[in-house]
Amino acid sequence: MQTSMALLMIGFLGACTDNTVDPPRIQTVADVVTANSDFSILRDALEYAGLTGDLRQGNLTVLAPNNAAFQASGFADAAAVRALPTSTVKSVLLYHVLGFRIPASAFTVDKNVVIPSLQGGNVYISKLAASSGVSVNNARITKTDIQAENGVIHVIDRVMMPPTRNLLEIAQGNPNLTYLVAAATRAATSNPAVVSSLTSTSSAFTVFAPTNEAFIAAGFPSIASIQAAPAETLAAVILNHVLPGRAFSPTLATGNVAAAGGGQLAVDVSSGVTVKGKGSTQAAKVLMADMLATNGVVHVIDRVLLP
Structure with a gap:
């Protein structure tokens, strides 16, 4: 009995001194947006449009307007977004999502490179010189390569509206x-x-x-x-x-x-x-x-x- 108790204690002490640390879990695009207070309007808009789950799957590039971008585009807060029809908000948000991963290193010097969005319309990516920033339509990318398990996020300074009229x-x-x-x-x-x-x-x-x-x-x-x-x-x-x-x-x-x-x-x-x-x-x-x-x-x- 004493021998068994000693072995049990040794095993217990060994478990207590194990310094192994599980690696941090990489979050999905939706998790990154949810956890970042600077994306609070975007987070609420995604929930309102029923798209949060969609950003947890696939392999995506999200051109993410931060709170300042929404405000610069005329949306003072989440309530202003929710004042729009759900279908409109869904269309606008999907216009900011691309169906494959585009890291910042893929932005080459070019003008109006056509990329299809999940909304169905195209976005137009421009980089005018090797040392210049990157713009998408009328928005400028202010931060690149926020990594997620299922994609990458680039922060933009405007909300882009998908075209509906000529x-x-x-x-x-x-x-x-x-x-x-x-x-x-x-x-x-x-x-x-x-x-x-x-x-x-x-x-x-x-x-x-x-x-x-x-x-x-x-x-x-x-x-x-x-x-x-x-x-x-x-x-x-x-x-x-x-x-x-x-x-x-x-x-x-x-x-x-x-x-x-x-x-x-x-x-x-x-x-x-x-x-x-x-x-x-x-x-x-x-x-x-x-x-x-x-x-x-x-x-x-x-x-x-x-x-």
């Missing part, structure tokens, strides 16, 4: 762009390319869209005055506001760019974003940037860009 439909849906729609419609009677570029399903364009006030300041006091203007003149003016391709604000740089009408536009990003037509005396300020369309990008400006 360029023309965005203009038609904005009551402050009715003069632009009238001008494009009138211009198309001379040059059908004006409207076809705004509705294209095969090519992408960037439109600097002057407000109604901008047209009034340029000498068009009413829509009737636009409809009475020579169609050829309006076509030249409208095409001077269009750039081939998608030009998100993080990819704009100070310098000249060629407009679709053949003219040159002077872009300056030293203090905000301004753009100036060759025939303009003053640069236009971008009032609202990066409205993503199915076929391009819209930036609302406060002046007409004369060719």
Whole structure:
């Protein structure tokens, strides 16, 4: 009995002095988001949309807006997100999820690299130089390579909205762009390319869209005055506001760019974003940037860009 008790004590003491430490468990993407207080709005949005479980499986890249990103995009808190329909929140969140792992080392110097999202639409990744940061659509990546068991998280500074309308439909849906729609419609009677570029399903364009006030300041006091203007003149003016391709604000740089009408536009990003037509005396300020369309990008400006 004493021998058995001694062996039992030796075994017990050996177990007590075992210094083996289990390795830390690697968390899933959902676990990482849940545990990080800087993702509290995102965490609540995922729960509201019923997507928390989806981020615990697969092999994913999540472009994760932090709380500051939600606030910069007009969502003050989780309640503001929950004020939207569940289906809308789900669509927006899935637009931030890619179906495979993309580490920061895979971001090469390129512009508007097309990557499909789990929402169904594409995101556009840009890195303008080896030493520059990386942007996705209108958002900048502020932190990379937060590792998870089933993927990687890159933190972004804006919430990206998936496109649902083409360029023309965005203009038609904005009551402050009715003069632009009238001008494009009138211009198309001379040059059908004006409207076809705004509705294209095969090519992408960037439109600097002057407000109604901008047209009034340029000498068009009413829509009737636009409809009475020579169609050829309006076509030249409208095409001077269009750039081939998608030009998100993080990819704009100070310098000249060629407009679709053949003219040159002077872009300056030293203090905000301004753009100036060759025939303009003053640069236009971008009032609202990066409205993503199915076929391009819209930036609302406060002046007409004369060719």
